[in-house]
Amino acid sequence: MPIKFSREWSLFVVLCCMWSQVACDHSTAHSRDRVLPVEKAEVVAAFPHDPEAFSQGLVVEGGTLYESTGLFGSSSLRIVDLETGKVQKIVRLNDQYFGEGLTKRGDQLIQITWKNREAFVFDAATLEYKSTIRYAGEGWGLTRWGEHLVMSDGSSVLKVLEPETFRVLKKISVRADGRAVSDLNELETVGNEIWANVWHRDLILRIDPRTGEGIGWIDLSHLFPSNRRPHQEAVLNGIAYDPVKGRLFVTGKNWPQLFEIRVDSLPEPAAKKP
Numbered sequence: 001m002p003i004k005f006s007r008e009w010s011l012f013v014v015l016c017c018m019w020s021q022v023a024c025d026h027s028t029a030h031s032r033d034r035v036l037p038v039e040k041a042e043v044v045a046a047f048p049h050d051p052e053a054f055s056q057g058l059v060v061e062g063g064t065l066y067e068s069t070g071l072f073g074s075s076s077l078r079i080v081d082l083e084t085g086k087v088q089k090i091v092r093l094n095d096q097y098f099g100e101g102l103t104k105r106g107d108q109l110i111q112i113t114w115k116n117r118e119a120f121v122f123d124a125a126t127l128e129y130k131s132t133i134r135y136a137g138e139g140w141g142l143t144r145w146g147e148h149l150v151m152s153d154g155s156s157v158l159k160v161l162e163p164e165t166f167r168v169l170k171k172i173s174v175r176a177d178g179r180a181v182s183d184l185n186e187l188e189t190v191g192n193e194i195w196a197n198v199w200h201r202d203l204i205l206r207i208d209p210r211t212g213e214g215i216g217w218i219d220l221s222h223l224f225p226s227n228r229r230p231h232q233e234a235v236l237n238g239i240a241y242d243p244v245k246g247r248l249f250v251t252g253k254n255w256p257q258l259f260e261i262r263v264d265s266l267p268e269p270a271a272k273k274p
Contacts (some may be wrong), residue, residue, distance in 0.1 A: 009093050022201070038217040041250075041261040048085030049251050049258040051230075057111065057142060057186060058238035060249055065240065065258070066124070068102035069164050075099030077111050077120075077127060082249075085258065091127045093120075101142030101186060103149060103164060112139030112151065119166060135166040141187035142196060145209060150194060152187055156180035158194070158209070174207055176214025181205060188239035190248070191267035195239055202226075202236050204250075204266060216265060220250060223259050230254055241253045249262025 048057075054075075057068035060185040075093040080086065093099055098114035108130065109122045113274035119133040119142075141152040148169060149161040162168040165230075174181050174196075193215060194207045202221035205214050220236055231254070238251040238258075246269025251258040 016199055017189050028146075036214050036216050038219050039263045039265060040219045040222070041263050043223065044247075045081060047258045047260070049255055050080075050087065051254050051256040054158065054253045055238040055251050055255070056100045058073075058188075058240040058249065058251065059102055059104045059109070059194060060240035060242050060247070061104065062242070062244075065108055066102060066104060067238075068099045070099045070114065072096065072098050072200070072252075075113075077102070077109065077122060079127065079214060081260075088126050091122065091129070100139045103142045103144045105144055105149075110142065110149070112142050114138055114140070118142075124271060132199040133164075133166050135161075140185050141196065143187040143189045145189050150189075150209065152184040152185055152196065154185070154199070156184065157184045157211070158184065158207075160209075172207075172212040174205070174212045174214065175227065176205055176217075181214065186237050186239055188241050190241045191243075195230075195241075197239060199237075200235050204239065218265075220240050220261070223250070223261075224252060224255055224257065243267075246270075 002192055002201045026030040042089045049250060056070040056071045063082045065082045067078045067080055069076045073095045075097050078087050079086055079089040097116050100114050102111050104124055107124050109124045110119055112119045115138055117135055121130040123130060138153045140154050141148050149163045151159045151161055156174050158166050158172040162169055185197040185199045187196045194209045196205045196207060198205055204218040206216045208215055234252060234254045236252045240249040246266060248266060249258055249260050
């Protein structure tokens with residue numbers, strides 16, 4: 001025979017189910033909105049850096065540094081000797097362009113621009129101009145992620161791009177400490193993560209590109225204190241990682257030094273893997 005429940009018992013069961021769902025949602029939200037750990041970077045070495053370089057994009061390969069600089073009338077693409085900071089080759093952009101992020105793909109360098117909606121492709125050895133790729137929106141940071149590119153535009157959203165056309169394949173919404181993180185700027189792929197400068201903050205955010213969730217912060221406030229900087233826009237900007245040797249470099253806009261740093265979260269260098 002069917003079991004009969006009283007009205008009071010039915011109400012109790014409903015309330016228990018509702019409480020269970022609320023507790024589950026709270027637990028999920030808590031794990032998503034947890035406060036991220038903060039690592040303080042250790043300075044391994046400091047190298048000369050052109051204080052006239054308004055650094056926007058940074059790539060390192062062996063002892064060679066590739067750098068994109070910004071500002072209307074002063075933007076450039078450079079090949080720089082890592083140890084001495086001396087510019088070995090330079091291409092200056094036309095005055096109407098504001099250079100931004102930079103990445104290396106095979107034997108090519110790809111440099112984006114701020115509001116011009118144009119990316120320039122150069123030969124990495126000679127800096128000979130090859131082609132222009134047009135895209136929608138602003139360009140801030142750029143990195144190569146597997147077979148694709150990832151670009152920031154100053155918002156909390158990263159765009160995954162097809163590298164030949166800049167067609168948007170996917171958008172990644174970035175969150176950390178329970179909220180969206182806007183002003184994402186220069187980008188670098190480090191292992192399976194994407195690391196991002198956050199404009200006007202002396203921090204790097206480590207991002208899981210599969211979910212957009214922040215993994216942790218890296219504190220760089222001790223590298224070049226704000227009271228020594230020449231102006232308020234001389235902010236931390238520029239991340240370059242050498243996966244072969246496991247070396248990580250950072251600098252800022254108009255900073256006189258480039259720093260090699262070490263943090264516990266760096267992956268094991270490829271040179272040490274069997």
